[in-house]
Amino acid sequence: MPPLLDLQHIHVAGRDQPRLHDVTLGITAGERVALLGPSGAGKSTLLAVANGLLTPEAGTVLWSGEPPARSPRLRRRQRARIGTLWQDLRLIEELTVQQNLNAARLARWGWPRALLNLLLPLESEANAAALEQVGLGAELLACSVAALSGGQRQRVAIARLLRQEPQLLLADEPLASLDPRLATELLELLLRQAEAPRALLLSLHRPDLLRGFDRVVGLRRGRLLFDRPMAFLATSELEALLAELYRGEAVGLMP
Amino acid sequence: MSTAPLSQPYPLALLRPAAPLLPLLPALVLLPVLALLPGLVHGGGWDLIGRFALAALTPSLDPVVIQAALAGLAITLGMALLGWIASLALGVVLGLASSRVVWQVCGGCRWPAGMIRRLLALPRSIHELLWGLLLLQLVGLQPVVAVLAIAIPYGALVARVLADLLDGLDSRRLEALRSAGAPAPAALLTALGPPLLPGLLSYGGYRLECALRSATLLGVFGLGGLGTDLKLTLQSLEFRELWTGLWLLLAVMLTLETLLGWLRRRWLMPRRLDLRRGGVGGRGREMLLLLLALPPLALLVGRALGVDPQALLHGQPLPGLDSADWAGVWALPWLQLVAGTLLLTLLAAALAVGLAPLQLLLAGPGRWGQGVLRFSWALGRLWPPPLTALLLLFLLQPGVITAALALGFHNLGILGRLLLESSEDVGPAVEEALSCAGSGPRLALLYGRLSPMARPYLAYGAYRADVMLRETVVVGLVGAAGLGSQLLESLSAFAWDQVLALVAVYALLTLAGEELSDRLRRSLLAGH
Amino acid sequence: MGTGGTTQADDLADIVGQSLRMPMPIRLRATAMVAGLSLALVPLLAPLTGGPGAGLPPALAQQSQGLKVLRISAIPDQKPEKLNRLYPLVAQELSQQLGVTVKYVPMVDYPAAVSAFRTGDLDLVWFGGLTGVQARLQKSGAKVVAQRDIDASFNSIFIASTRSGLQPFRQQKGLTSLKGRRFTFGSESSTSGRLMPQYFLTQAGVKLSDFADGAPGFSGSHDATIALVSSGAYDAGVVNEQVWLSSLKDGKANPTKVIALWKSPGYQDYHWIAQPNLDQRFGKGFSSRLTKAILAWRPSDPKQKQILELFGAQKFVPASASSYGRIEQVGRQIGKIR
Known part of the structure; x- marks a missing residue:
């Protein structure tokens, strides 16, 4: 079976230096990959290439072995298989939680249902189930997103991701600016969701939450520094890699 | 924004249209309009419409025609510029006079501010065309008439905005200066001047765009400039000459809009007129220079146009009021006229407010669709509604719907532009996220872009509806369209008693409309 | 109404809210600057480029500065090009005959001409019967x-598009065939294009509400009526005989598209009207010199011949106010005179 995500020799130009240079990365079903690197390393760019938001200047992107489809219909189907948890969540503030969760289904819905979703509560049971998975109650469904707390929003965003039923989960620093307890909780939640046939690529600013990942990938100044399976990585070796990765950066190394 | 309580029982949410649907709801009016339209088409003038459209590609390039159009354009621009400058001056004076803070500081009491405010509602409620036609009778056919017709209602508008800004400002600096012993005028200028300037200029720039449209419109009704040429060429069906003028006007309009947009960005005009925020008005000196350049510019333009304020002194009374037939005035079908006007306003407003987002949705986010949209909306802003109405008469029977289409098309252009600008402001993040999850470009636009824009857009729509109520008079010549038609009829019969009564009713209606749209706007901006 | 809090400005700024992030490329900036500057200066060109018909304000302004200018005008009953050809000629000729500066001021509609005459902005105007x-x-x-x-x-001529299937008739009663048709008058205040035709229609028992859509149209001018009826936008219309004949002659009216239905009985129409104070402003006897000058136009003089041809006449004759009593009476009947 082809890997869910296959990036080969990706190059993305930047203003002074390339944002990504000759990056090659593959992720197969069942893998949980952590993407590490100091800020400005190109993690968000890499994720944007991975979810198709950004077309690289050079290199090949394959999803489940297929290049980006030409026909808009196929392309949408392709994109629906990739779910992204955005750093700024990108929930629709003006809509209810229910409508936001259903927005993840827009790829599969036609116009009539998409419009109906703005009028009536649709698929409440599936949405309630998704909320339950992220530890929220169904009573939130009718609530407007603008009225939620920060932690509730994070969870709703993850619930939306679940409702999309993607094969490949991408997450762009989902744990930044969360308190440690909540961060651990949400990370566990995401890792749980990423069992085969799914896969997870999650970018982290800080290297203190690596437990539970299968692989760790280091990105520095647009280049892939290392790509190692965690199972065969001794702590001391990891520390050395991280020291190299964060060389000269102000951020603390290990907890 | 919307804050539904957590405990809200589920069924209550049934069938409550969500944010992105709200701006589209007014477009439902299309259903009855489209249903009635086939009955209105007499189809006689397809030939003419074809010729009109074809002429757009082959405008007359005859040097004489171009020269005449340029001369007309110069006059129109001059009238707009002068009227605008005068309205700013008038607005600043009246705005200060109707500000509670100013009265408090200078006179120690506040009540005169409220009174002046109420008085200013009257000049504001009368459309510039009516001012023009009335002044024409009082002063005669003088260039100063068009200038004044723009300056009076615009000045009152600027005054209201300025007074609201002033009274909304943080008055602590002012109090500090006053308690340090600074004299009242100096304290006002130092404390309130700098933070006020950007807001005033931003709003003022917007009024300049309006002034250009108004000056063109006044021309259509005979006050000179390009508008006059447009009307005459259309009436004599000289479409190629007509398009020469229209293309030139389009060029000027787009240049002006671009220029003002650029200035707003350059001067970091506030996004909302919230002046307590820092970082506002980055280039105070440039702004001041521009302000100082306005009076000499006004003098130059005024001289070039032959504007003579003294002409105002040689006013003449309205004729025929002594022989007024008030019983005849009373006998006019007032109920029908008012109902017709309101129906026309509602139809036109619903069409304009609803169609802009609908068209945006249909055109999609692609570059071509957006380009076509921008162009058609620019044409809408460009064509004075009476010209559109005359064109529509080639195809449609006269009546409320025809008038509403003409008025709606014009305002659609204005609303569409605001919609595009604010949609650029919303940013692509949510839309991108939806696209990345596989939803189609139009659905992503509906969910991602229309949601945050819905309420502010509708709030502006409410304000625009009030403006449209005032504007119904300009499509009066389509006939059967309420007070406007009756007004033009009375004007051509020189029935001054009727004209005065009609203007009074118009003023009352627009004042009531203003109150209503104010409330609607406040509730829209506040959430539910 | 002084309702504080939110104002137009608020939501305007909300909506208009400009993106503050994107700096403009330098070239665009320079272009905007140049464009802005040129926009501001365009109005200053007005007097330089002001050809005939460029707009009234400059012409009028001179008068208010006390220059002795005789301002002539006319109701805009025909195409502007024709008016712009004819009246500058008239101005030139009168200026030569009378030794004063004469200026033609174009008008956009009939009531405007009446108003401008009342306010003293026009000295000599070519009015129709009703507007006079x-x-x-x-x-x-x-x-x-x-x-x-x-x-x-x-006379007025009722015309119809050939597509309408309407046929010419001899008797006034024939006007009833227009019932249920799309019909257009010229200007609302036109004598030959509205007032008298409406009078003849009423005599024949045709009410305005009998036309299709319950009301007639108002095309604005005789030329427009001919064009609109030719195109089929209206089934029928009515124009003055002189415009009709000259349109046929110069090919503007195509007989395969538009035909004459019926010629109305005669009535008094167009005439020159002058301000009462001309003698005070231009010197004693000026009014009578003016009258004589106009009455003296003859086809034997090449320039006057051109003027007379454009007027569609052989010569001008004396006229008196009393001959327009019938027009006034009909005007009162249909509410155009009060």
Whole structure:
């Protein structure tokens, strides 16, 4: 079976230096990959290439072995298989939680249902189930997103991701600016969701939450520094890699 | 924004249209309009419409025609510029006079501010065309008439905005200066001047765009400039000459809009007129220079146009009021006229407010669709509604719907532009996220872009509806369209008693409309 | 109403809210600057580029500065090009004959001409029957100067598009065939394009509400009526005979598209009307010199011949206010004179 995500020799130009240079990365079903690197390393760019938001200047992107489809219909189907948890969540503030969760289904819905979703509560049971998975109650469904707390929003965003039923989960620093307890909780939640046939690529600013990942990938100044399976990585070796990765950066190394 | 309580029982949410649907709801009016339209088409003038459209590609390039159009354009621009400058001056004076803070500081009491405010509602409620036609009778056919017709209602508008800004400002600096012993005028200028300037200029720039449209419109009704040429060429069906003028006007309009947009960005005009925020008005000196350049510019333009304020002194009374037939005035079908006007306003407003987002949705986010949209909306802003109405008469029977289409098309252009600008402001993040999850470009636009824009857009729509109520008079010549038609009829019969009564009713209606749209706007901006 | 809090400005700024992030490329900036500067200066060009018909303000402004200018005008009953050809000629000729500066001021519609005459902004105006009566009623002492030889018995022609299937008729009763048709008058205040035709229609038992859509249209001018009826936008319309004949002659009216239905009985129409104060402003006897000058136009003089041809007449003849009594009466009947 082809890997869910296959990036080969990706190059993305930047203003002074390339944002990504000759990056090659593959992720197969069942893998949980952590993407590490100091800020400005190109993690968000890499994720944007991975979810198709950004077309690289050079290199090949394959999803489940297929290049980006030409026909808009196929392309949408392709994109629906990739779910992204955005750093700024990108929930629709003006809509209810229910409508936001259903927005993840827009790829599969036609116009009539998409419009109906703005009028009536649709698929409440599936949405309630998704909320339950992220530890929220169904009573939130009718609530407007603008009225939620920060932690509730994070969870709703993850619930939306679940409702999309993607094969490949991408997450762009989902744990930044969360308190440690909540961060651990949400990370566990995401890792749980990423069992085969799914896969997870999650970018982290800080290297203190690596437990539970299968692989760790280091990105520095647009280049892939290392790509190692965690199972065969001794702590001391990891520390050395991280020291190299964060060389000269102000951020603390290990907890 | 919307804050539904957590405990809200589920069924209550049934069938409550969500944010992105709200701006589209007014477009439902299309259903009855489209249903009635086939009955209105007499189809006689397809030939003419074809010729009109074809002429757009082959405008007359005859040097004489171009020269005449340029001369007309110069006059129109001059009238707009002068009227605008005068309205700013008038607005600043009246705005200060109707500000509670100013009265408090200078006179120690506040009540005169409220009174002046109420008085200013009257000049504001009368459309510039009516001012023009009335002044024409009082002063005669003088260039100063068009200038004044723009300056009076615009000045009152600027005054209201300025007074609201002033009274909304943080008055602590002012109090500090006053308690340090600074004299009242100096304290006002130092404390309130700098933070006020950007807001005033931003709003003022917007009024300049309006002034250009108004000056063109006044021309259509005979006050000179390009508008006059447009009307005459259309009436004599000289479409190629007509398009020469229209293309030139389009060029000027787009240049002006671009220029003002650029200035707003350059001067970091506030996004909302919230002046307590820092970082506002980055280039105070440039702004001041521009302000100082306005009076000499006004003098130059005024001289070039032959504007003579003294002409105002040689006013003449309205004729025929002594022989007024008030019983005849009373006998006019007032109920029908008012109902017709309101129906026309509602139809036109619903069409304009609803169609802009609908068209945006249909055109999609692609570059071509957006380009076509921008162009058609620019044409809408460009064509004075009476010209559109005359064109529509080639195809449609006269009546409320025809008038509403003409008025709606014009305002659609204005609303569409605001919609595009604010949609650029919303940013692509949510839309991108939806696209990345596989939803189609139009659905992503509906969910991602229309949601945050819905309420502010509708709030502006409410304000625009009030403006449209005032504007119904300009499509009066389509006939059967309420007070406007009756007004033009009375004007051509020189029935001054009727004209005065009609203007009074118009003023009352627009004042009531203003109150209503104010409330609607406040509730829209506040959430539910 | 002084309702504080939110104002237009608020939501305007909300909506208009400009993106503050994107700096403009330098070239664009320079272009905007140049464009802005040129926009601001365009109005200054007005007097330089002001050809005939460029717009009234500059022409009028001179008068208010006290120059002795005789301002002539006319109701805009025909295409502007034709008016712009004819009246500058008239101005030139009168200027030569009278030794004063004469300026032609174009008008956009009939009531505007009446108003401008009342407010004293026009000295000599070529009015139609109805507008002339309106003008004299609003300006006491205004003088009827002259009319054309054809104006003593002027006629309207009812016309129809050939597509409409309407056929010419001899009797006034034939007007009833227009019931249920799309019909257009010329200007609302036109004598030959509205007032008298409406009178003849009423006589024949046709009410305005009998037309298709419950009301007639108002095309604005005779030329427009011919064009609109030719195109089929209206089934039928009515124009003055002189415009109709000249349109046929110069090919503007195509007989395969538009035909004449019926010629109305004669009535008094167009005439020159002058301000009462011309003698005070231009010197004693000026009014009578003006009248004589116009009455003296003859086809034997090449320039005057051109003017007379454009007027569609052989010569101008004396006219008096009393001959317009019938027009006034009909005007009162249909509410155009009060």
